Amino acid sequence: MHTSTSVRLSLPTANCQLQPRFRRLRLLIRGGLLGSPWRLRRGLPLLLLLSLGQGQAQTERGGQPHEQLDAVLWVQHSAEYQAAALQAYNQARVSLDAALADTTWTAALEQSGPFGQLPPAVILDVDETALDNSPHQGRLILGDTVFNWTAWDQWVKEELAEQVPGALQFCQYAAHQGVTVFYVTNRRDHLREATRNNLRKMGFPLADDRETLFTRGDDSAKGPRRAAIAKQFRILLLLGDNTADFAPGFRGAGIDERAALAEQYADWWGRRWIMLPNPMYGSWEEALPGFDYSQSRSERVQAKRRALQD
Numbered sequence: 001m002h003t004s005t006s007v008r009l010s011l012p013t014a015n016c017q018l019q020p021r022f023r024r025l026r027l028l029i030r031g032g033l034l035g036s037p038w039r040l041r042r043g044l045p046l047l048l049l050l051s052l053g054q055g056q057a058q059t060e061r062g063g064q065p066h067e068q069l070d071a072v073l074w075v076q077h078s079a080e081y082q083a084a085a086l087q088a089y090n091q092a093r094v095s096l097d098a099a100l101a102d103t104t105w106t107a108a109l110e111q112s113g114p115f116g117q118l119p120p121a122v123i124l125d126v127d128e129t130a131l132d133n134s135p136h137q138g139r140l141i142l143g144d145t146v147f148n149w150t151a152w153d154q155w156v157k158e159e160l161a162e163q164v165p166g167a168l169q170f171c172q173y174a175a176h177q178g179v180t181v182f183y184v185t186n187r188r189d190h191l192r193e194a195t196r197n198n199l200r201k202m203g204f205p206l207a208d209d210r211e212t213l214f215t216r217g218d219d220s221a222k223g224p225r226r227a228a229i230a231k232q233f234r235i236l237l238l239l240g241d242n243t244a245d246f247a248p249g250f251r252g253a254g255i256d257e258r259a260a261l262a263e264q265y266a267d268w269w270g271r272r273w274i275m276l277p278n279p280m281y282g283s284w285e286e287a288l289p290g291f292d293y294s295q296s297r298s299e300r301v302q303a304k305r306r307a308l309q310d
């Protein structure tokens with residue numbers, strides 16, 4: 001999840017001219033823009049806000065498009081995103097079967113000692129790996145604002161996130177194979193129960209006899225939490241949307257170092273480590289300005305433009 005600096009939320013309000021805007025929403029639905037039932041469910045809240053807040057989002061920064069517009073639309077409306085996520089989870093299932101049959105297999109750099117006889121487990125990140133938060137990102141665009149903790153907490157407490165395509169079926173398959181599914185997330189501890197409720201509502205397996213949801217605690221590093229799980233389980237797979245979900249070396253690493261590490265583990269991607277696509281946010285974006293969170297929004301955009309290769 002995000003670590004960006006706090007900016008005041010400015011969500012659009014529904015205080016005028018509802019009727020024409022609802023008509024436009026009905027037309028969008030009738031016209032098929034919302035597509036399949038899967039997209040209809042996830043698209044309704046966003047399009048409702050779009051319908052209500054269009055004018056505000058276009059005017060607050062002189063009509064400039066929001067820097068995340070295409071990224072969020074790609075997640076919400078492209079078959080390419082859907083296919084990429086399904087592809088990742090299909091590969092995860094193939095790897096899970098291979099890992100179950102090979103007691104020398106582990107996906108965790110933190111795993112040590114004689115682990116061959118330990119019960120099997122997989123570790124998933126939550127945001128943009130198990131749960132799709134693109135409606136929250138859509139709200140930020142419609143409010144012409146950027147990540148802030150108030151809006152994030154509100155979204156999580158609504159418990160409305162749906163699954164990333166393929167995630168639910170994979171987790172249910174793993175659980176059916178006797179594999180314990182752990183969720184290691186950097187959501188804050190006060191959001192643990194809302195996160196658990198959201199996962200449970202979607203049908204994700206949650207063990208009754210032990211805690212399988214690990215929130216941030218006082219350390220955003222996931223390595224210690226993986227190490228704690230690895231003491232009792234053989235970790236078959238790691239699944240995430242951020243390099244920090246896989247190896248500790250990625251935390252705080254610059255752009256070039258990240259690329260070198262990705263290459264160093266070239267044989268692990270798609271085998272032990274399953275990467276989900278997330279063009280909306282992540283460590284990659286924070287690494288561009290050197291993890292400088294003091295920059296203003298416009299300064300960050302300028303830094304991104306300077307980073308472009310032509």
Ligand SMILES: [Mg+2]
Pocket residue numbers: 001125126127128129240241242
């Ligand atoms: Mg994530």
